[in-house]
Amino acid sequence: MRSIKRLQHDAGILIFNHNSHIDYSKIAEQCVKQVRKHIPDIPIMSVGEEIQGVDEHRPIGLPRNNKKVFGVISKEWHNLSRFHAYDISPWQSTIVIDSDYFLQSDQITKLLESSQSLLMHREWYDINNDAVGVLNVGKSAISMLWATVLKFEKTKEVKKFFELWRAVIENYTYYAQMFGFTPHIIRNDYAVSIALSQLMEFDSVDHCVIPWPIHTTRDTVDVTAIDHDKIHFQDTKGKFTVNFDCHILNKESLYNACK
Amino acid sequence: MSQTRRFSIKRDLSLLYQRCEAQMTFVYHGGLFRSDAQTLSYAQCLQDGDTVLDLNKTPCVIESVQDFQTTLKQKHQQILNEYHEEYKKIAT
Numbered sequence: 416m417r418s419i420k421r422l423q424h425d426a427g428i429l430i431f432n433h434n435s436h437i438d439y440s441k442i443a444e445q446c447v448k449q450v451r452k453h454i455p456d457i458p459i460m461s462v463g464e465e466i467q468g469v470d471e472h473r474p475i476g477l478p479r480n481n482k483k484v485f486g487v488i489s490k491e492w493h494n495l496s497r498f499h500a501y502d503i504s505p506w507q508s509t510i511v512i513d514s515d516y517f518l519q520s521d522q523i524t525k526l527l528e529s530s531q532s533l534l535m536h537r538e539w540y541d542i543n544n545d546a547v548g549v550l551n552v553g554k555s556a557i558s559m560l561w562a563t564v565l566k567f568e569k570t571k572e573v574k575k576f577f578e579l580w581r582a583v584i585e586n587y588t589y590y591a592q593m594f595g596f597t598p599h600i601i602r603n604d605y606a607v608s609i610a611l612s613q614l615m616e617f618d619s620v621d622h623c624v625i626p627w628p629i630h631t632t633r634d635t636v637d638v639t640a641i642d643h644d645k646i647h648f649q650d651t652k653g654k655f656t657v658n659f660d661c662h663i664l665n666k667e668s669l670y671n672a673c674k
Numbered sequence: 675m676s677q678t679r680r681f682s683i684k685r686d687l688s689l690l691y692q693r694c695e696a697q698m699t700f701v702y703h704g705g706l707f708r709s710d711a712q713t714l715s716y717a718q719c720l721q722d723g724d725t726v727l728d729l730n731k732t733p734c735v736i737e738s739v740q741d742f743q744t745t746l747k748q749k750h751q752q753i754l755n756e757y758h759e760e761y762k763k764i765a766t
Binding site: 520522525528529530531540542545621622623624626627628630652653655657658659660 | 678681682685686688689692693695696697699700701704705706708729730731732
């Protein structure tokens with residue numbers, strides 16, 4: 416079954432999973448269920464700790480330590496292995512998604528159908544404030560690209576991009592000083608944005624941009640329940656549901672809502 | 675109508691609009707396009723074999739304009755019909 420899927424598509428979804436103070440496997444398992452529901456024919460591979468329900472798995476050790484602020488407390492967070500995606504992926508076309516990116520549609524299959532070899536989100540839609548915007552990398556003029564959803568194909572240029580991504584992570588303090596952001600929390604979003612800018616010799620990266628915003632709920636929005644076709648949220652203004660692909664920043668409530 | 679209810683309707687309509695906006699993007703022969711009114715109108719001026727720029731400014735040859743127009747129109751109408759149906763449910 417697994418190999419047939421791969422032959423049919425030569426495309427798949429890659430999800431990195433490393434537990435920290437939160438059992439990310441539980442969140443990732445729900446993420447896999449959502450992918451299965453909305454794009455059943457695409458194979459899924461987990462990397463790191465195995466996620467139940469995937470077609471293939473690649474164990475890798477814990478990456479270099481990183482930290483992230485959850486609420487008001489800084490905690491350990493293992494997010495620094497994603498630049499290995501190029502070497503790990505068995506497919507010609509791959510979409511790497513964060514386990515907190517929940518599909519509610521087959522929208523991301525458009526990325527696989529596109530002939531662009533590298534695609535990421537640049538615009539983000541803040542669900543809480545009903546606003547679309549673009550963030551910058553620190554104090555620089557480089558627009559931030561989101562590493563949450565990353566489509567790539569195996570080409571020489573893309574391989575170079577992943578090498579640059581790795582180099583930015585390994586020399587993060589240098590880039591933090593250069594572009595004016597904190598070196599204490601390593602953000603893949605910054606690393607991919609700098610890497611792509613370098614690859615394009617700081618020229619336009621418009622051709623690598625997914626032409627719709629990444630829909631995101633902030634830390635202040637709680638997830639109360641997850642169905643296959645909608646996610647239930649609550650914030651200070653009341654309850655609401657979302658039935659499109661959604662990036663959820665409040666991990667604790669997301670964990671609690673996962674069955 | 676209470677303020678809370680009014681806010682809730684406004685938020686649901688915004689979320690619906692965002693969903694439809696994202697769905698408007700479609701892929702045609704590897705290029706990414708938007709099935710909006712502007713593209714529909716632009717498609718009327720094309721001839722077979724013309725080159726157009728997709729949303730990522732990548733050139734794409736439209737071999738059959740009729741096929742492109744049909745796909746575009748279908749997507750456009752499908753999304754707007756859905757928007758209309760959902761809009762009615764929220765607003766009433």
